[in-house]
Amino acid sequence: MLRVTIIGAGVSGLACAIRLQELSKEKNLPLELNLLDAGPKPGGTLTTLEQDGFVMEEGPDCFITEKPAALEMSKKLGLEGELIRTNPALKQSFILKGTRLYPIPEGFYMLAPSRLMPLMTTPLLSPLGKLRAALEPFVKVRRDPQDESVGDFVRRRLGREVLEALAQPLVGGVYNAYPDDLSVNACVPRFKDMELKYGSLLKAMAAQRLRSQNQVSGARYSLFVSFKKGMQTLAAAMAAQIPAESLWLDSPVQALKPSDHGTWEVTAQGRAQEADVVVLAIQPAKMQPLIGGLDKEWEKLLSAVPAHDSATLNLGFRRQDLGHPLDGFGFVVPAKEKKLIVGCTFASRKFEGRAPGDNVLLRGFLGAEAVKEIKTQGENTVMEKILEELTPILGLKGHPIVHHWASYESSMSYFRPGHLSQAIRLEQKASETKGLYLAGNGLKGVGVPDAIAAGQSAAEKIFSSK
Ligand SMILES: Cc1cc2nc3c(=O)[nH]c(=O)nc-3n(C[C@H](O)[C@H](O)[C@H](O)COP(=O)(O)OP(=O)(O)OC[C@H]3O[C@@H](n4cnc5c(N)ncnc54)[C@H](O)[C@@H]3O)c2cc1C
Numbered sequence: 366m367l368r369v370t371i372i373g374a375g376v377s378g379l380a381c382a383i384r385l386q387e388l389s390k391e392k393n394l395p396l397e398l399n400l401l402d403a404g405p406k407p408g409g410t411l412t413t414l415e416q417d418g419f420v421m422e423e424g425p426d427c428f429i430t431e432k433p434a435a436l437e438m439s440k441k442l443g444l445e446g447e448l449i450r451t452n453p454a455l456k457q458s459f460i461l462k463g464t465r466l467y468p469i470p471e472g473f474y475m476l477a478p479s480r481l482m483p484l485m486t487t488p489l490l491s492p493l494g495k496l497r498a499a500l501e502p503f504v505k506v507r508r509d510p511q512d513e514s515v516g517d518f519v520r521r522r523l524g525r526e527v528l529e530a531l532a533q534p535l536v537g538g539v540y541n542a543y544p545d546d547l548s549v550n551a552c553v554p555r556f557k558d559m560e561l562k563y564g565s566l567l568k569a570m571a572a573q574r575l576r577s578q579n580q581v582s583g584a585r586y587s588l589f590v591s592f593k594k595g596m597q598t599l600a601a602a603m604a605a606q607i608p609a610e611s612l613w614l615d616s617p618v619q620a621l622k623p624s625d626h627g628t629w630e631v632t633a634q635g636r637a638q639e640a641d642v643v644v645l646a647i648q649p650a651k652m653q654p655l656i657g658g659l660d661k662e663w664e665k666l667l668s669a670v671p672a673h674d675s676a677t678l679n680l681g682f683r684r685q686d687l688g689h690p691l692d693g694f695g696f697v698v699p700a701k702e703k704k705l706i707v708g709c710t711f712a713s714r715k716f717e718g719r720a721p722g723d724n725v726l727l728r729g730f731l732g733a734e735a736v737k738e739i740k741t742q743g744e745n746t747v748m749e750k751i752l753e754e755l756t757p758i759l760g761l762k763g764h765p766i767v768h769h770w771a772s773y774e775s776s777m778s779y780f781r782p783g784h785l786s787q788a789i790r791l792e793q794k795a796s797e798t799k800g801l802y803l804a805g806n807g808l809k810g811v812g813v814p815d816a817i818a819a820g821q822s823a824a825e826k827i828f829s830s831k
Contacts, residue, residue, distance in 0.1 A: 375409020378646030380820030408600025418721025423771035494526025681767035688760020
């Protein structure tokens with residue numbers, strides 16, 4: 366009998382548990398599984414709230430289909446019929462400048478353009494900024510294998526303005542961190558590959574655009590998908606695979622100690638449990654108090670993968686109370702605009718079924734700075750400030766008819782320059798520690814598919830030695 370305790374029942378811990386159960390059957394090795402979570406429900410950040418016909422996402426509102434793990438999991442759980450695509454009638458998202466929303470220049474993806482003309486005509490850049498970006502193909506290739514920050518990379522190739530007006534809000538929105546704190550090799554490796562292979566991001570992106578134009582279209586899924594009833598559909602279906610006696614909710618693990626006979630003692634709610642194997646399916650920042658004290662290197666490696674706080678604010682309005690046509694998926698806000706809100710999704714435009722009748726649902730995303738304000742001034746004050754921010758941008762004429770806050774402590778790991786070698790060492794360190802495995806979103810990627818893949822990979826490793 367193999368006794369496995371998983372700490373964290375987010376999608377990573379759930380995926381690990383599901384794969385462990387499958388492997389236990391395949392290999393005919395009995396398993397005693399305990400999945401512990403600090404919170405009252407499984408699924409971690411995947412929570413959807415239905416209120417007055419509004420379907421509000423507290424955490425992630427979709428996942429990317431290019432990385433297969435979440436899509437494959439959905440299919441395996443029979444959720445294919447529940448999947449919904451992003452609104453095919455909408456083609457754009459916006460960036461805020463002042464109080465106006467400007468479309469992201471066509472063909473601009475994350476931090477580089479595939480077409481020069483839309484970049485040359487956007488009001489988001491000055492003539493000098495445009496000239497600097499147009500010189501990108503002539504910028505010398507950096508072949509130094511040493512990692513660099515996303516900020517340095519974009520400044521070097523496309524100039525400061527492209528970084529501040531476009532790349533910072535787009536990349537920053539995904540990682541909830543500033544580009545100068547993010548690793549190129551870990552966060553946007555394909556752009557580094559483009560520089561090395563093509564000598565220019567513009568040339569590489571243009572070649573990629575031509576290739577995709579020549580491909581027969583008709584992909585089955587859009588790049589991002591969700592579920593008719595929201596992302597909790599996935600979390601609930603995954604949790605339904607775990608026997609009730611294995612799932613321990615409201616059970617924050619307070620201590621984790623190796624025992625003298627090669628097992629682990631897991632303490633939750635003052636009660637100690639013994640396990641042969643422990644999987645930490647939580648952010649490295651949250652592993653720190655549990656295993657950071659094992660030795661100095663653990664402490665150093667775990668503190669090298671920080672995580673910021675974040676919050677979301679769902680706002681349901683009557684359509685007539687908004688002056689903007691909401692003709693896109695939403696907008697992101699450059700840091701230089703100094704707003705509380707980092708991004709705003711036009712949720713009921715992005716996915717169908719999110720708002721009842723003639724109403725609309727917006728969802729604001731807030732970073733660590735705003736969370737600090739919530740803590741000191743309270744949600745109501747911060748909401749009023751956000752509504753003030755949104756009023757000139759979206760032409761708000763009234764108060765929301767529904768609103769809902771959610772906040773997350775250290776839930777979004779981000780990858781600093783040098784992350785890849787740190788992550789490799791972290792995994793090595795875990796493999797040198799008997800019965801200890803790592804999962805979650807702090808190792809290889811920060812999205813839902815990455816977290817699922819990390820959980821599955823931990824399960825495979827546990828059984829590979831059996
Ligand atoms: C606001 C927000 C929006 C996001 N948007 C997207 C998006 O649109 N698309 C996308 O792909 N990704 C998005 N992400 C990222 C994505 O949600 C996460 O990467 C993914 O869900 C992480 O899953 P996880 O299981 O690793 O961690 P989590 O979901 O954080 O789950 C970890 C679980 O561990 C529990 N836990 C923590 N410490 C302990 C302890 N000591 N003892 C017991 N239990 C513990 C927590 O209660 C939690 O339930 C978003 C994240 C946030 C916060």
